[in-house]
Amino acid sequence: MPELYFSYFTEVEEHFQRARGTGLFLMSPLDWALVEAWKNSGIPLEAVLRGIDAAFEKWRARPSRARTQMVNSIAYCTQAVATEAQAMAEGTPASAAREKPAAPFPIEDVRAHIERNAEALRKAGHADLADSLAALNLEDLYLDLEQLEQRLTALEEKLIARLRASATDDWLFEARRSLEAQLKAYRGKMSADQIAMLERQFLDRRLLDAAGLPRLSLFYLGLL
Numbered sequence: 001m002p003e004l005y006f007s008y009f010t011e012v013e014e015h016f017q018r019a020r021g022t023g024l025f026l027m028s029p030l031d032w033a034l035v036e037a038w039k040n041s042g043i044p045l046e047a048v049l050r051g052i053d054a055a056f057e058k059w060r061a062r063p064s065r066a067r068t069q070m071v072n073s074i075a076y077c078t079q080a081v082a083t084e085a086q087a088m089a090e091g092t093p094a095s096a097a098r099e100k101p102a103a104p105f106p107i108e109d110v111r112a113h114i115e116r117n118a119e120a121l122r123k124a125g126h127a128d129l130a131d132s133l134a135a136l137n138l139e140d141l142y143l144d145l146e147q148l149e150q151r152l153t154a155l156e157e158k159l160i161a162r163l164r165a166s167a168t169d170d171w172l173f174e175a176r177r178s179l180e181a182q183l184k185a186y187r188g189k190m191s192a193d194q195i196a197m198l199e200r201q202f203l204d205r206r207l208l209d210a211a212g213l214p215r216l217s218l219f220y221l222g223l224l
Contacts, residue, residue: 008039008219015049016074019056030182031074033202039219041197043085051081075186078194105221107142113221114138117214121159124213129155133216149218156216163207175206 012035013027038048055077114133122130132155141148179202187195208215
């Protein structure tokens with residue numbers, strides 16, 4: 001299965017819903033942060049989907065009395081995803097050629113995404129970042145979406161750094177406490193590095209949400 005980078009979130013959410021057997025599931029802030037951490041650390045989409053399946057197979061193999069509570073978070077699948085990612089890494093030659101995927105959306109959609117985000121940044125007082133976003137040579141960068149994504153990510157990181165620097169100690173404390181409350185049941189399933197990355201992604205998302213600012217990455221274009 002080719003990795004559909006820009007549909008990573010959607011693929012994971014829909015696959016989890018199918019594995020869970022209900023369409024009522026909605027990803028929590030912790031789930032979004034965890035999936036983003038997997039994406040940013042280079043875990044293939046296929047490894048995540050396989051891990052979800054493996055986690056639910058293990059859950060359903062339990063005696064019925066041990067399945068009194070439904071799986072309510074993608075974090076439940078963390079260990080299984082790590083296992084599948086390791087298996088894929090060990091079974092795939094480092095020199096294996098990867099076919100360059102076709103653009104997953106038309107240039108008009110990319111342009112609208114960039115223009116909409118530039119306007120939001122300008123209204124929020126980040127005119128310099130809005131100017132940098134609007135100045136991107138989309139006609140050239142559309143031919144290399146990886147480079148475009150890198151530029152958008154660099155601008156987003158600069159924006160988040162500003163928001164983090166201006167956040168109060170009380171706000172950061174409450175955000176971390178919220179994360180800890182959600183993560184408590186799954187902490188034993190994650191390594192220290194995984195927890196650190198998840199914490200960063202979670203706080204980044206909370207900072208942007210609190211400021212009413214969008215994610216700049218093309219990854220979020222398909223989530224509108």
